[in-house]
Amino acid sequence: xxxxxxxxxxxxxxxxxxxxxxxxxxxxxxxxxxxxxxxxxxxxxxxxxxxxxxxxxxxxxxxxxxxxxxxxxxxxxxxxxxxxxxxxxxxxxxxxxxxxxxxxxxxxxxxxxxxxxxxxxxxxxxxxxxxxxxxxxxxxxxxxxxxxxxxxxxxxxxxxxxxxxxxxxxxxxxxxxxxxxxxxxxxxxxxxxxxxxxxxxxxxxxxxxxxxxxxxxxxxxxxx
Numbered sequence: 001x002x003x004x005x006x007x008x009x010x011x012x013x014x015x016x017x018x019x020x021x022x023x024x025x026x027x028x029x030x031x032x033x034x035x036x037x038x039x040x041x042x043x044x045x046x047x048x049x050x051x052x053x054x055x056x057x058x059x060x061x062x063x064x065x066x067x068x069x070x071x072x073x074x075x076x077x078x079x080x081x082x083x084x085x086x087x088x089x090x091x092x093x094x095x096x097x098x099x100x101x102x103x104x105x106x107x108x109x110x111x112x113x114x115x116x117x118x119x120x121x122x123x124x125x126x127x128x129x130x131x132x133x134x135x136x137x138x139x140x141x142x143x144x145x146x147x148x149x150x151x152x153x154x155x156x157x158x159x160x161x162x163x164x165x166x167x168x169x170x171x172x173x174x175x176x177x178x179x180x181x182x183x184x185x186x187x188x189x190x191x192x193x194x195x196x197x198x199x200x201x202x203x204x205x206x207x208x209x210x211x212x213x214x215x216x217x218x219x220x221x222x223x224x
């Protein structure tokens with residue numbers, strides 16, 4: 001594997017935010033109090049879009065919600081969420097882009113600020129083995145405690161976690177002839193600035209402007 005291909009998830013490979021939509025799903029099925037949960041979820045989503053989100057505060061809100069449910073019930077909810085929300089949102093053009101890199105023999109990973117519990121089945125749906133995400137703490141029985149294990153995988157944290165993952169594989173970043181990163185968000189400018197081939201993908205207005213200044217290519221997988 002001479003080349004590395006990294007993908008953000010939400011609004012990059014998916015036309016939705018999987019974390020936000022998980023919250024909306026929980027409201028819709030009556031698993032959480034609608035008014036209280038939606039108010040906090042909307043506040044955090046607005047902070048994320050504005051680039052002022054405290055990732056630890058948000059992750060512990062999200063993981064605290066997950067921790068309310070016994071693992072068996074949580075897994076059943078997640079399976080339903082995949083069927084009703086995620087699978088209809090996966091677009092052929094996004095699958096095709098990932099498949100092009102896999103078929104070329106590249107080392108492919110999805111790297112997302114959203115937590116690992118929510119996004120691991122989504123990465124699998126894209127056929128991607130390697131998946132870097134915020135890790136929830138688990139108790140001895142495998143239930144989520146509501147706390148974050150380690151550090152967030154957002155902003156500059158994506159660089160830290162990428163290097164740690166590659167070191168575990170015995171493939172340091174400098175060993176790749178080419179490295180690609182596809183993202184929609186200005187929050188990912190740190191990692192986009194490190195790879196040899198950054199691609200602004202369905203970019204936000206802030207990232208689109210920055211990409212134009214830097215001469216980075218822009219692609220659109222969908223217009224949702």
